[in-house]
Amino acid sequence: MVHRTTLLLDDETRAAARELAGRHDCSVSEAIRRAVVRQRDAELGLPAKRRRERLRTLRRLFALFEGNDAATEVRRLKSEDAGF
Numbered sequence: 001m002v003h004r005t006t007l008l009l010d011d012e013t014r015a016a017a018r019e020l021a022g023r024h025d026c027s028v029s030e031a032i033r034r035a036v037v038r039q040r041d042a043e044l045g046l047p048a049k050r051r052r053e054r055l056r057t058l059r060r061l062f063a064l065f066e067g068n069d070a071a072t073e074v075r076r077l078k079s080e081d082a083g084f
Contacts, residue, residue: 007032
């Protein structure tokens with residue numbers, strides 16, 4: 001659920017939010033939201049839900065790459081690129 005909130009920003013903070021928005025190609029409000037979430041995660045750690053999602057993704061990657069020989073894969077890719 002989304003809630004509208006009014007923030008009062010000084011000139012320096014407003015300029016910083018605009019700079020972040022430009023760098024990430026998003027709205028100023030999205031840049032502020034991302035900054036707040038990242039700061040929370042940095043200070044408090046990832047929420048349990050995000051940790052579970054990351055663990056699920058990591059386990060899926062392990063399953064996808066199980067039995068894959070990296071050296072063989074690199075050799076195959078290099079042989080395919082030999083014509084370029």
